[in-house]
Amino acid sequence: MRYIDDSVVMKRMKTRLNRNKGWKALFLTGTLFALLCLVILLVRIVTQGVGYLDWDFITNFASRRPENAGIKAALVGSIYMMCIIAPVSMILGVATAIYLEEYAKKNKINDFIRMNISNLAGVPSIVFGLLGLTIFVRALALGKSLLAAGFTMSLLILPVIIVAAQEAIRAVPQEQREASYGMGATKWQTITRVVLPAAIPGILTGSILALSRAIGETAPLVVIGIPVILRFLPDGLLSEFTALPMQIYDWAKRPQEEFLYVASAGIIVLMLFLVIMNSIAIFIRNKFSKRY
Amino acid sequence: MVQTMMKNENNIKLNVQSSQVVSEELPVVKNNKSTVFGTKDFNLWYGDHHALKEINLDIKENDVTAIIGPSGCGKSTYIKALNRMVELVPIVRTNGEINYRGRNIFGANYQVEELRTKVGMVFQKPNPFPKSIYDNIAYGPRIHGIKNKKILDEIVEKSLRGAAIWDEVKDRLNQNAYGLSGGQQQRICIARCLAIEPDVILMDEPTSALDPISTLKVEELVQELKGNYSIVIVTHNMQQAARISDKTAFFLNGEVVEFDNTDKIFSTPKDQRTEDYISGRFG
Numbered sequence: 001m002r003y004i005d006d007s008v009v010m011k012r013m014k015t016r017l018n019r020n021k022g023w024k025a026l027f028l029t030g031t032l033f034a035l036l037c038l039v040i041l042l043v044r045i046v047t048q049g050v051g052y053l054d055w056d057f058i059t060n061f062a063s064r065r066p067e068n069a070g071i072k073a074a075l076v077g078s079i080y081m082m083c084i085i086a087p088v089s090m091i092l093g094v095a096t097a098i099y100l101e102e103y104a105k106k107n108k109i110n111d112f113i114r115m116n117i118s119n120l121a122g123v124p125s126i127v128f129g130l131l132g133l134t135i136f137v138r139a140l141a142l143g144k145s146l147l148a149a150g151f152t153m154s155l156l157i158l159p160v161i162i163v164a165a166q167e168a169i170r171a172v173p174q175e176q177r178e179a180s181y182g183m184g185a186t187k188w189q190t191i192t193r194v195v196l197p198a199a200i201p202g203i204l205t206g207s208i209l210a211l212s213r214a215i216g217e218t219a220p221l222v223v224i225g226i227p228v229i230l231r232f233l234p235d236g237l238l239s240e241f242t243a244l245p246m247q248i249y250d251w252a253k254r255p256q257e258e259f260l261y262v263a264s265a266g267i268i269v270l271m272l273f274l275v276i277m278n279s280i281a282i283f284i285r286n287k288f289s290k291r292y
Numbered sequence: 293m294v295q296t297m298m299k300n301e302n303n304i305k306l307n308v309q310s311s312q313v314v315s316e317e318l319p320v321v322k323n324n325k326s327t328v329f330g331t332k333d334f335n336l337w338y339g340d341h342h343a344l345k346e347i348n349l350d351i352k353e354n355d356v357t358a359i360i361g362p363s364g365c366g367k368s369t370y371i372k373a374l375n376r377m378v379e380l381v382p383i384v385r386t387n388g389e390i391n392y393r394g395r396n397i398f399g400a401n402y403q404v405e406e407l408r409t410k411v412g413m414v415f416q417k418p419n420p421f422p423k424s425i426y427d428n429i430a431y432g433p434r435i436h437g438i439k440n441k442k443i444l445d446e447i448v449e450k451s452l453r454g455a456a457i458w459d460e461v462k463d464r465l466n467q468n469a470y471g472l473s474g475g476q477q478q479r480i481c482i483a484r485c486l487a488i489e490p491d492v493i494l495m496d497e498p499t500s501a502l503d504p505i506s507t508l509k510v511e512e513l514v515q516e517l518k519g520n521y522s523i524v525i526v527t528h529n530m531q532q533a534a535r536i537s538d539k540t541a542f543f544l545n546g547e548v549v550e551f552d553n554t555d556k557i558f559s560t561p562k563d564q565r566t567e568d569y570i571s572g573r574f575g
């Protein structure tokens with residue numbers, strides 16, 4: 001006695017295949033919709049902004065006249081800020097991840113810490129802005145400086161870097177650690193010689209993606225009170241500065257229509273910046289990632 | 293050929309007798325050998341699970357000691373207790389003693405790094421590092437502070453010869469060890485273990501992931517190595533235990549049911565459960 005009747009199977013075959021096609025079409029529509037929005041956005045920005053995008057735009061300071069306006073101060077400010085964020089957030093983030101994954105014992109306190117780091121990654125950036133305003137700008141009296149903004153942004157992306165580094169470290173097979181411990185290596189030797197070399201591609205990829213998020217963030221800078229129009233370049237860690245998204249925000253809200261096009265040109269520069277950073281991340285992942 | 297190589301290296305270890313290289317010639321009882329691992333009333337728990345119960349077992353110098361038993365009987369746990377690898381599991385508790393050369397390895401001031409330099413381990417799944425063959429073998433010496441390139445070269449060659457894989461890899465020492473076959477990778481892991489010049493080699497089912505020909509090579513290697521090292525091998529393959537070991541311990545539900553000379557275990561076991569197991573009635 002057979003339980004599966006061939007004629008019933010054949011009768012249902014068509015319905016099953018059609019249902020499969022239906023779901024596929026639905027998912028494809030979703031993907032195409034997202035892609036379409038992106039293309040419209042890009043086309044609009046490029047057509048609007050490309051007319052204002054030239055070498056003068058990169059080398060000029062902000063101006064009241066749209067045709068003279070440039071993003072020199074903002075571009076340099078963003079790059080300087082990156083030079084603070086990258087080392088601060090990566091050193092703290094990787095150190096935390098190593099501690100949590102390799103040294104910390106499994107207990108309730110550490111589980112609580114782990115859980116909350118993941119939660120911190122979801123906290124709105126404006127909250128980090130308020131934190132930066134209270135601690136760095138006022139309590140530590142750093143003012144609206146590069147250093148204050150850099151520290152605030154570091155805190156903002158720190159949870160993301162920690163989680164990415166934890167995942168990269170966890171992806172190193174336990175057998176590799178056992179092999180090292182089995183020959184009498186200490187924990188530190190195992191971390192530097194086995195775990196980190198295998199985890200570094202993942203750590204770098206995650207960190208660069210987090211950094212590109214920091215480049216585009218505006219809310220914390222607004223809360224800290226970073227000025228918009230500056231006609232000088234920052235000359236030290238405690239100097240005032242402005243950043244790309246702040247400059248774009250300012251242009252976009254001006255009444256003259258021409259400044260909208262200037263803002264588009266600024267967005268193109270910001271996006272090129274991000275594309276370059278993400279390409280570096282992808283390059284590192286493809287080139288150095290190891291398979292076990 | 294490899295045996296002659298091994299003999300050339302015998303001057304390193306003082307206690308080697310060349311007759312021991314061939315197992316068939318071994319006398320059945322050798323009580324005058326010194327004890328490498330003395331286990332006294334040893335208990336181990338994973339959380340609430342009592343995994344090893346009142347283990348008493350003496351492992352003798354230059355013997356191949358096989359540990360057999362069904363899955364979950366504690367054989368892997370026991371061998372991992374011998375180099376304190378079980379401590380990587382955070383919920384492990386122990387009591388009782390395991391004495392290595394007369395000192396309790398679970399004692400308060402025993403450095404685990406020191407123990408593992410003397411007691412090397414070969415794992416179930418070949419686990420070379422994703423580095424070159426040379427760097428794999430030189431890993432152990434390097435962590436113990438040897439930097440001299442000439443000495444490292446000598447250790448690498450000697451270890452690879454000792455693991456009978458020198459001829460296969462000597463022209464590609466700078467290639468990634470992951471390019472080798474599974475059986476070669478496992479012999480690389482054995483060579484890597486030899487490079488720290490251990491006293492004891494623990495092998496945790498070293499052939500369970502290998503094909504029959506690679507298994508045979510590893511078994512031959514065990515026979516060659518036992519002249520210089522004491523070997524403890526966990527295996528789920530009873531024929532393998534019978535072929536390569538001098539002593540066999542049968543574990544069941546965390547206890548040692550029987551521990552005796554291998555030929556005795558497999559011909560006239562004292563305990564009914566041992567007989568049932570080796571005759572294939574369970575497990």
